[in-house]
Amino acid sequence: MRDVLFLSYFFPPLGGGAVLRAVKFVKYLPAFGWRPLVVAAAGGYHVRDASLEAEIPPQVVRSGVAPPGGSGLAGTPGGFLARVRRRLSRERRRLLCFPDVYTWFARPAYEEARRLLAEHEVEVIFSTAPPYTSHLLASRLAAETGLPLVLDYRDAWTDNPLDAYPTPLHRWRTPRAEARVLSEAAAVTAVTAGMAEQYGRRVPAGCPVIFLPNGYDEADFVSPAPPAAGPFVVAYSGQLYAGRRPGTFFEAAARFVKRRNLGPGDFLVRLVGPIGPGVARRAAAAGLPVEATGLVEHGEAVRAMREADVNLLLIGSRPGAEATLTGKIFEYLRAGRPILALVPPPGEAAALIREFEAGVVVPPDDVDGAERALEELYERRGAAAAPPPPGLERYERRRLAAELAAAFEEVCRER
Numbered sequence: 001m002r003d004v005l006f007l008s009y010f011f012p013p014l015g016g017g018a019v020l021r022a023v024k025f026v027k028y029l030p031a032f033g034w035r036p037l038v039v040a041a042a043g044g045y046h047v048r049d050a051s052l053e054a055e056i057p058p059q060v061v062r063s064g065v066a067p068p069g070g071s072g073l074a075g076t077p078g079g080f081l082a083r084v085r086r087r088l089s090r091e092r093r094r095l096l097c098f099p100d101v102y103t104w105f106a107r108p109a110y111e112e113a114r115r116l117l118a119e120h121e122v123e124v125i126f127s128t129a130p131p132y133t134s135h136l137l138a139s140r141l142a143a144e145t146g147l148p149l150v151l152d153y154r155d156a157w158t159d160n161p162l163d164a165y166p167t168p169l170h171r172w173r174t175p176r177a178e179a180r181v182l183s184e185a186a187a188v189t190a191v192t193a194g195m196a197e198q199y200g201r202r203v204p205a206g207c208p209v210i211f212l213p214n215g216y217d218e219a220d221f222v223s224p225a226p227p228a229a230g231p232f233v234v235a236y237s238g239q240l241y242a243g244r245r246p247g248t249f250f251e252a253a254a255r256f257v258k259r260r261n262l263g264p265g266d267f268l269v270r271l272v273g274p275i276g277p278g279v280a281r282r283a284a285a286a287g288l289p290v291e292a293t294g295l296v297e298h299g300e301a302v303r304a305m306r307e308a309d310v311n312l313l314l315i316g317s318r319p320g321a322e323a324t325l326t327g328k329i330f331e332y333l334r335a336g337r338p339i340l341a342l343v344p345p346p347g348e349a350a351a352l353i354r355e356f357e358a359g360v361v362v363p364p365d366d367v368d369g370a371e372r373a374l375e376e377l378y379e380r381r382g383a384a385a386a387p388p389p390p391g392l393e394r395y396e397r398r399r400l401a402a403e404l405a406a407a408f409e410e411v412c413r414e415r
Contacts, residue, residue, distance in 0.1 A: 001035045001059065003120045004408055005113060005141070007127040007134045009105055011040030011064070012056065015049030017214075017238065017327040018154060020298065021191075022128055024217055027055045028401035034408055036126075037061045037116045039109050044102065047239075047274050051297040063116065065108035094166040099157075099177060102131035109134075113141055124408045128152035132178075139181040148186035148411035150404075152212070156195055161320030182207075186411040189404065192348055194323030210407055214327040215395035216334040220299065225336070225385045226307045231265055231289070232381050234340065234374075235308035237272040237301045238328050240279060246314060247282075248342055252370035254286040256378070264289040272296060272304045305335040306385065310359075310377050315343040317364040322347035330395045333358050336385035338377050342370060356389045 006026065010018035026036045042064030056062065093101040116122065125147050127138035135151055142149035155163075158175045165171040182188070182203050189212040190196040196211040203209055234253065240246065250269075257267050269283050271292040280292040293304070305311055311332045315324045322344045329349055332339050339359030343349045350361045360373040393399065 001030065002033055002408075002412075003122045004029070004034050004036055004124045004126050005116060005122045005147075006036035006038045007040075007109065007113070007125070007138050008038065009041045009102055009131050009134055010045065011038060011062075012052040013048050013050040014041065014043075014045045015047040015052065015295070015298070016045070018128075018130075019049065019052060020327060021152075021154060021214055023052050023055055024215075024397040025401050025404055026060055027057060027217075028398045029405055030057050030059055031398070032402050032405035034124075034405050035059055035061070037063075037120055037122065039063050039065070039112045039116065041102075041105055041109075042066045044104070047295060049295075049297050051299060061116065061120070063112040065105065065112060068104055091166075098170060098173060099132040099136065100130065102133045105131070106133050106137050109137055110140070113137070117141070117145060122147060123412050124148050124150060126150045126152065126404075126408070128154060129157070130155055132157050135181045136177065139184045142184045148415060149184050150187045150189065150407060150411060151181065151185050153188065153190045153195055153199065155191075156198065156320075159198065159320075161318055186414065187407050189407065191327075192323050192325045194348060198323075208407070208410070210403070212400060212403055212407075213325060213395060214330055215397045215400050216330040217397040218334075220302045220331070221306075221334055226303060231268040232262075232310075232378060233268045233270050233308045234310045234312055235270040235272055235304050236275075236312040236314070237305055237331075238326070239273055240275055240314070245316060246279060246312075248365055248367050248370055249312060249314070249340070250283050250286045250288060252367045252374060253288055255367070255371050256374045257288060260378075270304060270308065272301050302331060302335070305331055305337065308335075308337050309381050310338050310340050310374075311335065313339055313341040313343060313349065313353075313359075315341075315347065315349055315364065317344060321364075325349055325352070329353075333392055333395075334388060336387065338380065340370070340373055340377060342366075356392060358386075358389075 008022040011022050029036055044067035097103045125138050125142050127134045129135045157178045185207055188199050188209045191213050193211045196209050200209040269288050269290045274295045280290050283290040315321050325348050339353055341353050341359055341361045342364045345361055353359050353361055362369040362373050
């Protein structure tokens, strides 16, 4: 078994989409001859999912570092005042920290990484970001050790359209810091084809850039699909990040419910995950029956996708949205339920849904189109979940881990 130093701020017991990418790689890499030595945060994030710890193989070496002040930053969202304090604290730290608010991670993670490097025969350093603090740390370790560095981009750094620079100094420093990190890279992986193309123009000659998307884990779908019962359910799973606003869907659904004279027993919006209470109140104010589950374990989120009559996908219309592939889209596809996708029609997410004939694509601001799509999907209700379409297996997490392992082997051969 060969060792890879695996830097990922987000890792169980933390939860969320970023954690899923890391933990599924760690779960399957040993099957392809690579043992991850994981350096991760043990706190500093409000979303937690301890159930994912069961997916970490016993041979994996783990080292979690706690944020200043212990676990206080890693608790549940809390009440209104707690959320306000956290927001103000985060904005203040954004002004003072570079490259992001997770700079506290660098020093203790560096010390843990050096310890692991001394104790094991590490052959590759792997870092997944954001936070980009991980990439700066990985670059430093690669420079000190001469080991090949593989950088994983879940979001673009310098050219991220959803991440405004807090100060002119950040705007000046960021591209220079990223250029320095890329100069150390032996390979780069990216979650979208557009991002892979973008980084392909920026890496040193000979550095491969690999499109390595998020995916689905077949092990999460081994149980029989739950039977559909009760009202027609439109489910949204996950968080609502910047630009992914549900207003178009709420307005379209309210019109549809009113026109069809549907009551709470006929139609339900189910919000699954750590979505703020204001979103549920907005849905209710529009006249929609709504159920908000709050934070759930990943297995429960997958179950909700499989129980839904329709799964809702939101990607907004801000610059760069065409190149966005949310992690949940692959689980939506595997769940076999129709997808209502309020996404840019020329984007990568829309192309996937059309390729697998998995739902209806509507421009993010098209209320009339969303209402017509709901009508179409409502008429299909009661249909059995579709089996995985041919070709979807290329997005299975085990297969993607095999591709990452192959990248590790290639950069070792090129040393």
